[in-house]
Amino acid sequence: MAESLMARDAGPARRVAVVLFNLGGPDRPSAVRPFLFNLFADPAIIQVPALVRYPLALMISWLRQASAKANYARMGGASPLLPETEAQAGALQALLATQAPSCRVKTFIAMRYWRPFTAAAAREVAEFEPDEVVLLPLYPQYSTTTTASSLKAWRAAYRGSGRVRAICCYPTQKGLVEAHAQRILGAFEAAGRPEKLRLLFSAHGLPEKVIEAGDPYQSQVEATAAAVVQCLGGEWDWQVCYQSRVGPLKWIGPSTAEAIGQAAREGLGVIVTPIAFVSEHIETLVELDHDYAVLAEQEGCRPYVRVPALGLHEAFIGGLADLVVGCLNQPVGVSPGAPHQCEACYGQCPGRVVEIVR
Numbered sequence: 001m002a003e004s005l006m007a008r009d010a011g012p013a014r015r016v017a018v019v020l021f022n023l024g025g026p027d028r029p030s031a032v033r034p035f036l037f038n039l040f041a042d043p044a045i046i047q048v049p050a051l052v053r054y055p056l057a058l059m060i061s062w063l064r065q066a067s068a069k070a071n072y073a074r075m076g077g078a079s080p081l082l083p084e085t086e087a088q089a090g091a092l093q094a095l096l097a098t099q100a101p102s103c104r105v106k107t108f109i110a111m112r113y114w115r116p117f118t119a120a121a122a123r124e125v126a127e128f129e130p131d132e133v134v135l136l137p138l139y140p141q142y143s144t145t146t147t148a149s150s151l152k153a154w155r156a157a158y159r160g161s162g163r164v165r166a167i168c169c170y171p172t173q174k175g176l177v178e179a180h181a182q183r184i185l186g187a188f189e190a191a192g193r194p195e196k197l198r199l200l201f202s203a204h205g206l207p208e209k210v211i212e213a214g215d216p217y218q219s220q221v222e223a224t225a226a227a228v229v230q231c232l233g234g235e236w237d238w239q240v241c242y243q244s245r246v247g248p249l250k251w252i253g254p255s256t257a258e259a260i261g262q263a264a265r266e267g268l269g270v271i272v273t274p275i276a277f278v279s280e281h282i283e284t285l286v287e288l289d290h291d292y293a294v295l296a297e298q299e300g301c302r303p304y305v306r307v308p309a310l311g312l313h314e315a316f317i318g319g320l321a322d323l324v325v326g327c328l329n330q331p332v333g334v335s336p337g338a339p340h341q342c343e344a345c346y347g348q349c350p351g352r353v354v355e356i357v358r
């Protein structure tokens with residue numbers, strides 16, 4: 001892929017901006033409430049008219065701040081998501097410098113609910129004067145609540161140069177799947193290859209009504225898990241489950257807590273791997289490492305093994321680089337790919353690349 005990219009580049013270096021989308025997290029205790037407000041004020045998260053949503057967001061962020069602050073306090077008062085994402089951005093930029101030497105590739109970070117916000121990233125990218133912009137969500141599975149929300153924020157903010165394309169989703173990308181499998185095998189070995197173990201793929205949950213409205217997230221999470229199991233080979237007892245429920249609505253299940261209880265009742269321990277998060281953050285470091293570890297102990301679910309998030313795994317960063325190079329080489333809309341219901345793909349996912357028309 002890198003070869004054809006280079007072959008097309010006979011002139012001056014093509015300037016390529018690669019923009020990593022992520023959720024963002026508070027960088028200090030006083031940022032927790034405004035971060036929560038930004039999240040709940042997003043119509044992708046609470047689908048009611050703005051007149052109702054803003055007061056609701058004010059109220060929820062006010063009520064939730066104490067428990068959220070206590071959880072962030074367990075991580076030193078701040079989310080590690082930005083430093084983790086910065087490290088991934090640096091590794092990806094370094095790899096792309098070798099894979100696409102005739103391009104000048106620079107990575108940027110656009111967070112949805114805390115700094116660096118999408119608008120600031122869009123200004124920085126515009127100053128870079130790119131020929132090409134590749135939007136790369138650090139959400140392998142597409143959701144209206146994450147990828148679509150970030151794409152919308154980008155469209156509203158970017159006024160710079162270049163052809164803008166987005167990688168919509170990559171739930172079964174080879175590097176992603178291999179990295180997950182290697183992380184799982186590493187944790188399994190480190191735990192002494194325990195027997196009587198269930199592999200739990202734990203993903204962030206969503207309200208059921210979001211899935212019923214056509215969001216492909218759940219089916220893509222299941223596709224990732226199935227691909228990882230196939231890559232692992234051998235006989236694995238495995239299950240997909242969903243964590244981090246918020247609010248009164250019914251969320252998709254089974255919940256990670258239910259899955260741990262079920263495993264305990266069957267006399268099994270669990271090895272839990274985050275499948276929709278590619279970095280460590282509050283939902284891995286607090287929920288998985290603390291809350292569910294305590295629950296497993298109480299339920300007699302032993303051992304409880306936690307697989308680290310992908311972070312800087314070589315195969316994962318390599319997979320991201322392949323996606324970017326593939327995107328740059330690809331004429332939009334002609335490559336084959338399994339059609340699915342991505343809003344950003346207009347019902348089709350042509351090679352999972354979509355051109356952003358401004």
Ligand SMILES: C=CC1=C(C)c2cc3[nH]c(cc4nc(cc5[nH]c(cc1n2)c(C)c5CCC(=O)O)C(CCC(=O)O)=C4C)c(C)c3C=C
Nearest residue numbers: 023024025026045068079081143145146204246276281282
């Ligand atoms: C796959 C990724 C994510 C989906 C889907 C998602 C949907 C979603 N989230 C909330 C509410 C909250 N999420 C919070 C934190 C948070 N969420 C994600 C990812 C997804 N969310 C990440 C990476 C993070 C961590 C940020 C960090 O600081 O490290 C929070 C804040 C924490 C808390 O108070 O529990 C809330 C609230 C909803 C309602 C939702 C879908 C409707």
Ligand SMILES: [Fe+2]
Nearest residue numbers: 168169342349
């Ligand atoms: Fe897609």
Ligand SMILES: [Fe+2]
Nearest residue numbers: 023204244283
């Ligand atoms: Fe979330």
